[in-house]
Amino acid sequence: MVDSQRTTDRLTHARAAVFAIFGLNGFLLALWVVHIPAIRERVGIDHAALGSLLLLLALGALGGMHVTGRLADLIGSHRTTIVFVLMLSLTVVGPGLAAAPWQLGLALAVFGFANGALDVSMNSQAVVVEQRYRRPIMSAFHGLFSAGGIAGSLVGAAALAAGVRPALTLAVAGVVAAAVVGRAGPRLVRTEPPIRSSSPGPRAGYSRRVVLLGGVAFALMLCEGVANDWSALQVQERLGSPESVAALAFGAFSATMTIGRFVADRVTARFGSAAVIRYGTLVAAVGIGAVALSPWLVLTLAGWALFGLGLSGALPQLFSAAGNLDSGSPGANMSRVVGLGYLGFLAGPACIGWIAEATSLTTAMVVPLACVLLAALLAPVLTPTAPTR
Incomplete structure (x- = not known):
């Protein structure tokens, strides 16, 4: 009975941890999005140049998605989730600090990589938690992502209305996010590398x-x-x-x-x-x-x-x-x-x-x-x- 209760508690904590990470992801992305006009003005670029730089963010995200799946299989989705949500928390301030187009492009590529890698990692961890629960809970995780996005938009709008510099807002958000990860990370479900069959088979x-x-x-x-x-x-x-x-x-x-x-x-x-x-x-x-x-x-x-x-x-x-x-x-x-x-x-x-x-x-x-x-x-x-x- 005691062991059963402990297992239930661990699952509850793991679910809450994944909720927190999905919410943080949506919050940080929305916070960046609402600051795009201010950052564009600070760097001094036109819409065409901004579009080109945003492409670097997308390419970075695709790169992160490409490498992280196998990495999650190798070392566990709990580890990759912690690494990349911390990376996202640290790199969200980069665009706010950029003073030149090349700096903004580099910051967006790294930020995009972290976001793409986290997207794969947290969804993989969410599947693990859902499997342990033995009932559907995946949609609620994505609901927290959406709710985090709404919260990020509101916080960003309030900060802009108060005249707070984008770099400061993004930096504070990153620090708070990292602190939340420090609390949530250890509660994720530990996963081991999947057992692979030695017999040849199709490329799954x-x-x-x-x-x-x-x-x-x-x-x-x-x-x-x-x-x-x-x-x-x-x-x-x-x-x-x-x-x-x-x-x-x-x-x-x-x-x-x-x-x-x-x-x-x-x-x-x-x-x-x-x-x-x-x-x-x-x-x-x-x-x-x-x-x-x-x-x-x-x-x-x-x-x-x-x-x-x-x-x-x-x-x-x-x-x-x-x-x-x-x-x-x-x-x-x-x-x-x-x-x-x-x-x-x-x-x-x-x-x-x-x-x-x-x-x-x-x-x-x-x-x-x-x-x-x-x-x-x-x-x-x-x-x-x-x-x-």
């Missing part, structure tokens, strides 16, 4: 299941990227709404995505992960369809809200499935699926821009519509259909 990293999971992750994160970068502009251009009103589109999307992630685990436990992906993406399809067709502001905002709600539980199910593949390389599988998803997040806004230039922004919404319908179609072959109870 390139299995059909990994390709399918990665492809659908690409499609769903493309949709998130579209909502992040184009939702407000779509409302402004189609309906002629002022900027302050158009911004409500992204607010509606973010709010329902955050709320949905805290509810999705219960739905997954009741109906299974395949159902969450299938019906969630169908809800998202209804939402983005309303966005494309609606001439009314209220219906358009409701469409963006439905889009966020439908997407909220789908991506965590893909990451959970990737970490549970029986291949002996859970970290490597996670890095491939997360990496492909991140490529979609980067590619989506660009594709929408090109299509919108040739047609219209509203017409370009056919791309995310096609993506969510594809995910709904493939849901039965991505994950088990039985409820995970």
